[in-house]
Amino acid sequence: MFGGEMSGTWVRERHQAADRFAKDAEYAVQVARWAPSVHNTQPWRFGIGDRRISVRGDAERRLEVADPTGRQMLISCGAAIFTLVLALRWRGYAPRVRLLPDPDRPQLLAEVTLDEPAGGAAEASEETGRLLGQVRLRCTHRGPFLPMRLPAGLLLLLREEVRREGGALHVVTGEHAVGALAALTRAAEHLQQLDPAYDAEVMRWAPAPGSSRPDGVHAGSYPREDEPTEPHFAARDFARGQGWGTPSDSEAGSGRLTVGTVAVLTTRSDGPEDWLRAGRALQRMLLRAQAEGGVSAAFHTQPLEIPELREVIRSRLCGGEHPQMLLRLGMAESERTTVRRPPDEVIDEDR
Numbered sequence: 001m002f003g004g005e006m007s008g009t010w011v012r013e014r015h016q017a018a019d020r021f022a023k024d025a026e027y028a029v030q031v032a033r034w035a036p037s038v039h040n041t042q043p044w045r046f047g048i049g050d051r052r053i054s055v056r057g058d059a060e061r062r063l064e065v066a067d068p069t070g071r072q073m074l075i076s077c078g079a080a081i082f083t084l085v086l087a088l089r090w091r092g093y094a095p096r097v098r099l100l101p102d103p104d105r106p107q108l109l110a111e112v113t114l115d116e117p118a119g120g121a122a123e124a125s126e127e128t129g130r131l132l133g134q135v136r137l138r139c140t141h142r143g144p145f146l147p148m149r150l151p152a153g154l155l156l157l158l159r160e161e162v163r164r165e166g167g168a169l170h171v172v173t174g175e176h177a178v179g180a181l182a183a184l185t186r187a188a189e190h191l192q193q194l195d196p197a198y199d200a201e202v203m204r205w206a207p208a209p210g211s212s213r214p215d216g217v218h219a220g221s222y223p224r225e226d227e228p229t230e231p232h233f234a235a236r237d238f239a240r241g242q243g244w245g246t247p248s249d250s251e252a253g254s255g256r257l258t259v260g261t262v263a264v265l266t267t268r269s270d271g272p273e274d275w276l277r278a279g280r281a282l283q284r285m286l287l288r289a290q291a292e293g294g295v296s297a298a299f300h301t302q303p304l305e306i307p308e309l310r311e312v313i314r315s316r317l318c319g320g321e322h323p324q325m326l327l328r329l330g331m332a333e334s335e336r337t338t339v340r341r342p343p344d345e346v347i348d349e350d351r
């Protein structure tokens with residue numbers, strides 16, 4: 001009888017632990033959904049199993065024209081993996097992550113295994129909480145920045161955040177290097193606009209104003225005009241001449257606006273694992289930038305989608321390292337919106 005009571009307690013405790021794990025895993029996925037993704041494709045699925053969460057790439061959401069190798073899809077998923085792990089740490093777990101654990105299942109991007117919570121949120125570091133608090137505040141900026149300096153020491157800090165994930169952040173200074181990157185961005189935008197397949201793909205991921213779709217780049221998240229900066233980094237043309245978008249910052253009376261600080265995130269090699277690591281590094285630095293005085297990032301990945309232009313950037317401007325993201329950092333005051341799919345659309349039960 002004593003043994004029966006013992007095993008009853010054990011079973012109950014097991015169930016309670018499983019319930020708590022399921023709730024914590026759902027919480028972590030619900031946070032991870034807010035990672036950035038190319039064209040807001042949200043190309044991820046999360047499988048929740050017994051003390052493990054798997055992250056898969058959703059090949060149907062890969063951009064066939066702009067991203068045939070899936071590089072940007074994996075950067076996006078890497079950003080989601082970083083966010084997932086951050087949320088699990090906050091709930092007191094010590095997650096172990098294996099990237100690409102099964103060569104026979106390339107869509108299985110990461111397996112995250114978890115030990116018992118180490119004592120709940122009280123055990124998680126203040127730093128984890130600080131970064132986690134930025135996940136919903138971070139938002140992609142599009143357009144020029146306010147004429148304000150970045151907080152002192154921020155770039156060193158961001159370089160270190162990226163290095164800790166195995167990448168490098170090249171801050172591009174000098175008139176000619178910044179000018180060349182801006183010109184390559186404009187050239188890429190022109191070349192892509194010549195390609196009807198590219199245009200059709202952007203159309204697919206840029207819903208009309210008022211759309212209730214929970215993915216894609218909505219008109220509330222970009223300015224109506226591609227406001228020029230000096231030098232000018234072309235924005236992606238999500239509106240395609242239809243006048244969509246929010247009033248731009250200069251219309252809102254912000255005065256003189258600037259290009260901000262230009263940077264390229266690179267990796268030493270250029271395979272699927274590097275892309276996932278680049279995504280982790282990206283989200284880590286974006287959350288850090290947001291935490292340190294609300295610094296935002298604008299992305300210009302068009303020239304990295306054209307192999308010849310990407311090669312010029314690699315060989316001439318990144319010391320031979322592989323460029324994964326081209327971005328500008330700065331202070332912005334515009335309030336734009338973004339959307340995500342609900343958790344039940346991205347969670348699978350994993351047995």
Ligand SMILES: Cc1cc2nc3c(=O)[nH]c(=O)nc-3n(C[C@H](O)[C@H](O)[C@H](O)COP(=O)(O)O)c2cc1C
Binds near residue numbers: 072075217300
């Ligand atoms: C790999 C990658 C490439 C991106 N490229 C661009 C880009 O070239 N232009 C742009 O405006 N946004 C770009 N973005 C930002 C996404 O459009 C943005 O993350 C998505 O719409 C979700 O919005 P949010 O970041 O505001 O949450 C990129 C994001 C990722 C992860």
